[in-house]
Amino acid sequence: MPADNEPSTADTSEAGTVETRREPGERAKAAVAALRTAEQRPGGSKPDPILVADNVVRTFGGLTAVDVEHVEIQRGAITALIGPNGAGKTTFFNLLTGFDKPDSGLWKFNGDDISKLAPHKVARKGMVRTFQLTKSLARMTVLENLRLGASDQKGERLWASILPFLWMEQEAKVTERADELLELFNLVRVRNDYAGSLSGGQRKLLEMARALMVGPDMVMLDEPMAGVNPRLRQSLNEHIRGLREQGMTVVFVEHDMDVVRDVSDWVIVMAQGQVVAEGPPDEVMAQQAVIDAYLGAHHDAPLTLEEEEQQMQEAADVIAKEEEEEGTA
Numbered sequence: 001m002p003a004d005n006e007p008s009t010a011d012t013s014e015a016g017t018v019e020t021r022r023e024p025g026e027r028a029k030a031a032v033a034a035l036r037t038a039e040q041r042p043g044g045s046k047p048d049p050i051l052v053a054d055n056v057v058r059t060f061g062g063l064t065a066v067d068v069e070h071v072e073i074q075r076g077a078i079t080a081l082i083g084p085n086g087a088g089k090t091t092f093f094n095l096l097t098g099f100d101k102p103d104s105g106l107w108k109f110n111g112d113d114i115s116k117l118a119p120h121k122v123a124r125k126g127m128v129r130t131f132q133l134t135k136s137l138a139r140m141t142v143l144e145n146l147r148l149g150a151s152d153q154k155g156e157r158l159w160a161s162i163l164p165f166l167w168m169e170q171e172a173k174v175t176e177r178a179d180e181l182l183e184l185f186n187l188v189r190v191r192n193d194y195a196g197s198l199s200g201g202q203r204k205l206l207e208m209a210r211a212l213m214v215g216p217d218m219v220m221l222d223e224p225m226a227g228v229n230p231r232l233r234q235s236l237n238e239h240i241r242g243l244r245e246q247g248m249t250v251v252f253v254e255h256d257m258d259v260v261r262d263v264s265d266w267v268i269v270m271a272q273g274q275v276v277a278e279g280p281p282d283e284v285m286a287q288q289a290v291i292d293a294y295l296g297a298h299h300d301a302p303l304t305l306e307e308e309e310q311q312m313q314e315a316a317d318v319i320a321k322e323e324e325e326e327g328t329a
């Protein structure tokens with residue numbers, strides 16, 4: 001966990017374990033408080049940035065999907081990345097986490113240049129992401145999915161072949177960590193169920209839990225609420241805040257402005273590949289230019305997963321009815 005990676009003043013204090021446990025939460029409060037003094041302009045500097053990106057450009061043929069001159073992410077805070085469809089948010093996520101290659105650009109995480117690293121190496125540095133459409137493997141159990149999330153931690157094939165006892169110890173630790181996360185995300189009951197049998201919301205929780213298997217410093221969530229029913233949304237919100245309380249930095253892409261207002265400490269607005277506004281949620285969302293750019297482009301927003309599922313169900317019902325009528329004709 002990040003709390004273990006970072007220097008802890010409480011470890012050397014006389015306050016003992018209670019103080020040690022409380023410390024990440026206090027660090028989170030300090031990080032959020034420090035943001036109040038941050039510059040409210042695109043590319044503005046942050047008091048304690050964990051990620052700094054410069055001149056990140058990605059083109060697809062003639063289309064410039066991302067053209068970010070400079071952006072900084074405050075350590076220990078929750079930053080929302082918003083913007084109309086096609087603004088470049090997911091592409092920017094893909095670039096930062098090594099899932100796509102830029103035309104140009106340099107970004108540093110915890111001071112290290114990670115701009116040319118493959119995704120698993122980025123994860124080892126402490127930066128992990130989840131995907132807009134969940135990537136959990138349907139034919140594997142929930143526990144197996146989690147264990148897979150840790151598979152980049154060590155060269156386990158090497159351990160397995162040379163030092164089977166150490167490998168088994170590592171395996172036991174991975175399962176222990178998985179069980180902790182199952183508890184935290186209320187997934188204990190479905191531990192041995194196939195991931196494919198989970199609801200949309202439970203899959204989002206699994207995806208988030210899987211990202212945490214490597215003990216990251218920063219988590220990037222791509223549309224964590226998409227396809228999640230309203231009942232589970234509140235619980236997901238709390239989980240996102242919980243990541244901050246544990247000392248993690250969170251960046252998330254979200255279209256639902258209520259969620260953004262509710263969860264984020266800072267908002268970065270992208271449009272046409274560029275960062276066009278930054279600031280605390282209420283201030284940013286009150287800007288007319290942001291409202292126009294955002295709402296204007298949402299008239300033709302794609303369907304949510306729920307809407308898509310509903311449409312598919314309706315289509316299936318129509319087909320079934322037609323087949324039934326053909327059969328009786």
Ligand SMILES: Nc1ncnc2c1ncn2[C@@H]1O[C@H](COP(=O)(O)OP(=O)(O)OP(=O)(O)O)[C@@H](O)[C@H]1O
Nearest residue numbers: 060063064065083084085086087088089090091092
């Ligand atoms: N692999 C690709 N090939 C060609 N064009 C792409 C590719 N990936 C993204 N794009 C284009 O780049 C632009 C930015 O897309 P991106 O998915 O990053 O936007 P976004 O802000 O995440 O949108 P949304 O909110 O709809 O997810 C869009 O015009 C998109 O069509």
